[in-house]
Amino acid sequence: MQVVDYLSENAGQEFVASLRETGFGVLRNHPIKQELVESIYQNWQQFFLAGNKEDFAFDPEKQDGFFSSEISETAKGHKQKDIKEYYHIYPWGRIPEELKTEILHYYQLASELAKELLNWVEQYSPAEVAKLYSEPLSNMIMDTPNTLLRVLHYPPLSGDEEMGAIRAAAHEDINLLTILPAANEPGLQVQLKSGEWQDVPSDFGNLIINIGDMLQEASGGYFPSTSHRVINPEGSDASKSRISLPLFLHPRSEVKLSERHTQHSYLLERLRELGVKV
Template sequence: MSETAADIEIDTGVAAVSYLDPNAPALFAESLRTTGFGVLRDHPIPQALVDEIHRDWLAFFDSEAKHAYAYDKEKHDGFFSTAVSEVAKGNDKKDLKEYYHYFGWGRYPAEVSDAARRYYELAGALAAELLSWLETHTPPDVRAGFSMPLAEMIKDSPATLLRILRYPPLTGNEQPGALRAAAHEDINLLTVLPASNERGLQLKTASGEWGYVPSDFGTLVVNVGDMLQEASGGYYKSTSHRVANPTGESARRSRISLPLFLQPRPDVVLSSRYTAGSYLEERLRELGVKQ
């Protein structure tokens, strides 16, 4: 498959589960176990709230006001321009994106409504519930390895991060091989993401093919991060994923994405090898974010 969006549809095996289904916890846990991803329909996060964030932040990224919030090199909150965008681990090209990091304690632009703040709280509460689902449906021998209940790991965590992403329209002058987001795995415990206004999210299947994650607008995409993989001894696997470059009319439009990265408190023990804090420090150094 090419490094751009492909027309071929690959069955990724990701289950789209109704939050209202009595069997949702078991179905959701199984999807995350087998694919690293799950999709929720009929979830409690209002679509109107997501729409408001998209409108607010598209305008913000199109304005000069964003530069007044340049990211803090120590705290890592604020605005990251395309010039300082991430280089995914194992890659040598910057992703084609700009973004804003919001922590519960961090700076928040005066130019936008409080919709993203409200989403931060709602999605965090939902993530705690989803982690409880996973724990209930994790085999006892794996569950015995958790240092505490999974939902407890993220309670009052200062490290949980909302990344408000904007993938700008493509110009045709991009560096060959550069993607909106190159293949990577998330560092955190769990990621919660409202389906974007434009398709593009792909995961790498067990057979090595890239397929689109089911992401109808209005659904919620959830995926396993490396910290959950570590804490579960590999029972839940962190799956490589990327955002492919669009073609046609979609290439001329911005794409907004709102991943909430649920990070445990730094002192939470993930395994005999790592606390959440030591794991995060190691990965940030690998990414070149920290020296």
């Protein structure tokens, strides 16, 4: 998996080649400032450790707000729930007032970068793949209310976790692309074509991007949505929290992904499989 310099002349081509090969691309020297990410990690860590997070319990219909570890996701094909809690950020959703300005600034910056990355993907798609897109990829997310920023908290391990449970079991993302600043602790792994698991280069300051199922669907399978997971830390690292900040790029609900699916029909199908929507 190649770490691509965002400022290099061939950045787009190298980035898309990495996506095609592994489902993941890693950028350095990108526009999102590390100081902003660090500040968000620190501020949201305090939120998850505070006692009032249940005041923002998620809305089952809108899917915004706080998801406790008791109701967090069970990855498709797994029986144990992931060891995590998280908060869903949408610009129209509920956000703690003291955290709102900073997190929405990040949401906007990452969404702007996302348009450029989707343009790269389209530019370096073969002609027979590009003609499958119902509209330009970057246009699919224009004015979308559906792009989701998830603030994830993996709490310290206590030692009495359910047998077989890990921080995030192997799964694929649902959306077009996921944009993820390297977390404050390692653990993210991607499954290679050989079946082996490889650590994703997660030096603090890297930006990690991976393909979701919707881009795989829209590209007729050309861009692979690759399985990834977050493994449990060992030794002294087990006592550390891990904060993660994935932005899941979702098209507008009516966008046609393929002959079979719009964004809305695809998302509904997957949320029901995950058990977070009835």
